[in-house]
Amino acid sequence: MSELRKDPVVGRWVIIAADRAGRPNDFSERTLHHGGRCPFDDGQETLTPSETMAYAAPGRSPNARGWYLRVVPNRFPALTIEGALLREGVGIFDKMSGIGAHEVIIETPRHETSMGDLSRAEVESVLAAYRDRIRDLKRDERFRHILVFKNQGRAAGATLEHAHSQLIALPIVPRNVIEELRGAEAYFTHKERCPYCDIIAQERKDSVRLIFENEHAIALAPWAPKSPFETWVLPKTHAASYEEAPDALRSGVAEVMRVVLRKLDVALERPPLNYMLHTAPLRDKPSSYYHWHFEIVPRLTGVAGFEWGSGFFINPTSPEEAAAFLRKTEVG
Amino acid sequence: MSELRKDPVVGRWVIIAADRAGRPNDFSERTLHHGGRCPFDDGQETLTPSETMAYAAPGRSPNARGWYLRVVPNRFPALTIEGALLREGVGIFDKMSGIGAHEVIIETPRHETSMGDLSRAEVESVLAAYRDRIRDLKRDERFRHILVFKNQGRAAGATLEHAHSQLIALPIVPRNVIEELRGAEAYFTHKERCPYCDIIAQERKDSVRLIFENEHAIALAPWAPKSPFETWVLPKTHAASYEEAPDALRSGVAEVMRVVLRKLDVALERPPLNYMLHTAPLRDKPSSYYHWHFEIVPRLTGVAGFEWGSGFFINPTSPEEAAAFLRKTEVG
Numbered sequence: 001m002s003e004l005r006k007d008p009v010v011g012r013w014v015i016i017a018a019d020r021a022g023r024p025n026d027f028s029e030r031t032l033h034h035g036g037r038c039p040f041d042d043g044q045e046t047l048t049p050s051e052t053m054a055y056a057a058p059g060r061s062p063n064a065r066g067w068y069l070r071v072v073p074n075r076f077p078a079l080t081i082e083g084a085l086l087r088e089g090v091g092i093f094d095k096m097s098g099i100g101a102h103e104v105i106i107e108t109p110r111h112e113t114s115m116g117d118l119s120r121a122e123v124e125s126v127l128a129a130y131r132d133r134i135r136d137l138k139r140d141e142r143f144r145h146i147l148v149f150k151n152q153g154r155a156a157g158a159t160l161e162h163a164h165s166q167l168i169a170l171p172i173v174p175r176n177v178i179e180e181l182r183g184a185e186a187y188f189t190h191k192e193r194c195p196y197c198d199i200i201a202q203e204r205k206d207s208v209r210l211i212f213e214n215e216h217a218i219a220l221a222p223w224a225p226k227s228p229f230e231t232w233v234l235p236k237t238h239a240a241s242y243e244e245a246p247d248a249l250r251s252g253v254a255e256v257m258r259v260v261l262r263k264l265d266v267a268l269e270r271p272p273l274n275y276m277l278h279t280a281p282l283r284d285k286p287s288s289y290y291h292w293h294f295e296i297v298p299r300l301t302g303v304a305g306f307e308w309g310s311g312f313f314i315n316p317t318s319p320e321e322a323a324a325f326l327r328k329t330e331v332g
Numbered sequence: 333m334s335e336l337r338k339d340p341v342v343g344r345w346v347i348i349a350a351d352r353a354g355r356p357n358d359f360s361e362r363t364l365h366h367g368g369r370c371p372f373d374d375g376q377e378t379l380t381p382s383e384t385m386a387y388a389a390p391g392r393s394p395n396a397r398g399w400y401l402r403v404v405p406n407r408f409p410a411l412t413i414e415g416a417l418l419r420e421g422v423g424i425f426d427k428m429s430g431i432g433a434h435e436v437i438i439e440t441p442r443h444e445t446s447m448g449d450l451s452r453a454e455v456e457s458v459l460a461a462y463r464d465r466i467r468d469l470k471r472d473e474r475f476r477h478i479l480v481f482k483n484q485g486r487a488a489g490a491t492l493e494h495a496h497s498q499l500i501a502l503p504i505v506p507r508n509v510i511e512e513l514r515g516a517e518a519y520f521t522h523k524e525r526c527p528y529c530d531i532i533a534q535e536r537k538d539s540v541r542l543i544f545e546n547e548h549a550i551a552l553a554p555w556a557p558k559s560p561f562e563t564w565v566l567p568k569t570h571a572a573s574y575e576e577a578p579d580a581l582r583s584g585v586a587e588v589m590r591v592v593l594r595k596l597d598v599a600l601e602r603p604p605l606n607y608m609l610h611t612a613p614l615r616d617k618p619s620s621y622y623h624w625h626f627e628i629v630p631r632l633t634g635v636a637g638f639e640w641g642s643g644f645f646i647n648p649t650s651p652e653e654a655a656a657f658l659r660k661t662e663v664g
Contacts (some may be wrong), residue, residue, distance in 0.1 A: 005555055005556040006556055007515075007554070007555070007556040008519065008527055008530075008531065008555065008556075009512060009515040009516050009519065009527050009528070010511055010512055010515040011515055012556065012558075012643075012645075013556070014556045014557065014558060014644075014645040014646070014647055015645070015646045015647065016556075016647050016650050016651075017646055017647070017648055018648060018649065018650055018653070078646045090555075091534045091537075091538065092527075092530050092531070092534050093534070093555045093556075147644060174643065174644045175643065176643035176644065179342055180341060180342055183339075183341040183342040183343055184341050187340065187341060195340055195341050195424075196341070198340075198424050199340065199424070202423045202424050202425070205423070206423065222339070223337055223339070223340065223422075223425045224337040224338055224339040224340075224344065224345070224346045224348075224425075225346065226344075226346060311344075311506065311507065311508035311643075312479060312506045312508060313344075313346040313347070314346070314347045314349055314410045315346055315347065315348050315349070316349055316350060317350065318348050318350055319348075321350070
């Protein structure tokens with residue numbers, strides 16, 4: 001079983017998950033796992049663990065064909081759902097048993113390799129699946145935070161190319177999440193306004209970092225991006241917790257996500273990318289000062305170096321250049 | 333000129349350095365810059381900016397042959413040394429002019445591609461050059477912190493393969509440095525001991541994460557490593573500021589660094605890697621609770637993904653496995 005271990009100086013938890021080293025990899029020389037069949041394709045349902053949830057036509061049996069979105073446990077989970085949450089000291093160090101959930105959201109039965117190639121309805125389903133899984137996992141009192149993220153392309157850490165995202169439910173709140181919450185709270189204490197609402201107002205006024213918007217959501221290149229073409233997608237309505245978003249709002253966010261992913265695919269020739277949902281921890285109520293959103297980070301060749309390790313970033317592309325380029329990129 | 337910009341929520345500064353996009357790259361298709369000559373080789377001194385410092389035989393003229401270590405300004409600097417340090421607000425955002433120093437330490441006149449192939453005397457010179465440059469740059473009152481780091485190999489962000497390290501003097505203290513200092517201070521407040529001294533004592537007692545040690549320094553796999561084979565090298569004598577280390581101690585650290593880099597080269601087949609010197613900011617005196625050290629991070633294929641972006645790390649190799657493997661790896 002994996003373990004959560006805490007750095008004794010900075011307090012960051014990491015997962016030590018030795019079992020994951022043997023997982024299959026589309027990009028390695030061992031491409032012919034499952035005899036070359038993709039476990040996420042339509043008709044290959046027996047190659048995945050039994051599904052947790054699916055969106056499908058009425059009357060379909062679990063793990064049969066006829067689905068349009070499936071959620072399955074990760075076959076090589078970083079954390080496992082069974083067991084008690086044990087905390088232990090080892091000399092001056094701290095650890096915790098690797099309890100959690102690690103799920104895969106298979107976004108389409110077709111073998112698409114970019115989320116940008118999904119239909120509007122499919123992207124809406126993906127965002128609805130995030131909500132449904134968060135609501136379900138929240139009932140487990142052991143969990144304190146859920147990370148929803150996408151690795152697309154080998155350089156972004158994906159091991160399978162079929163369009164999918166992942167979700168990890170954790171018994172701790174990651175340090176970066178805590179820092180973002182503390183930063184937002186400090187801003188709110190000073191100004192009595194949500195910093196993300198202020199960012200949206202500022203960017204709509206300046207318009208130089210604006211990429212796309214509709215009634216419900218906005219896409220922008222942030223003022224201080226860590227790497228080229230970093231893009232944030234924010235709902236225009238203030239709310240801390242993703243899973244409480246009304247359907248119409250989530251649908252508007254889905255449209256903006258899809259347009260931005262398509263623009264990145266055209267402008268940067270289908271770059272590897274990561275995105276992560278930034279949302280409030282499950283047991284906190286940072287409702288006045290936090291504002292959920294997505295952060296999309298293309299992983300461009302030659303960029304990922306020293307910066308990712310040190311936390312200190314040198315970005316050769318200004319957000320104004322990136323936004324101007326993406327604004328004029330035409331997508332269908 | 334480049335700019336420093338501050339994220340309005342988390343307070344992280346980034347450098348927006350648009351001029352660096354055109355820099356030469358050994359690994360790109362444009363390998364034949366300078367007609368294929370490496371600007372860091374013996375005899376190619378005119379291909380670099382005029383040197384800041386060199387270790388050489390007595391009587392040598394600047395920028396002539398006969399050196400064994402050179403420090404030159406980076407030709408494509410992320411920050412520039414001339415100009416006033418201007419701070420400015422842009423709506424709700426903050427920026428600062430890109431004032432700083434960005435230097436390259438050319439570690440040997442020979443075209444070596446791994447620091448592990450340097451002689452013991454050469455590694456000692458590299459560590460002495462770090463001290464000399466920090467002492468010199470510290471006199472410039474605009475600077476508050478100096479980052480000393482190495483990118484070795486393309487996947488680690490290097491653009492030239494010839495053995496070199498870099499140094500960036502900054503008008504701010506990076507957020508990750510502040511966090512490490514705050515964490516160490518909190519530990520000290522609680523225990524009245526330096527956390528790093530405690531780590532050294534614990535690791536020498538447990539020995540499972542120990543890699544190598546001599547009289548002056550110790551190499552270990554940290555309890556909660558972010559990625560496989562992360563290695564820390566710490567002096568056994570408590571001190572916050574690298575540049576104040578006595579020569580004998582620094583020489584002992586150089587031996588441990590060289591042994592560890594050679595072990596990594598053998599065990600992992602010359603992996604791309606980054607290392608960073610963790611040392612106190614120039615104007616602070618965290619002398620009781622901080623302890624300078626090096627952190628070495630091999631960049632293994634398939635590892636750098638979601639984790640580097642999110643700050644949340646899943647590590648498939650336990651530090652006990654990594655340390656056992658490196659302990660038994662024989663090097664000359």
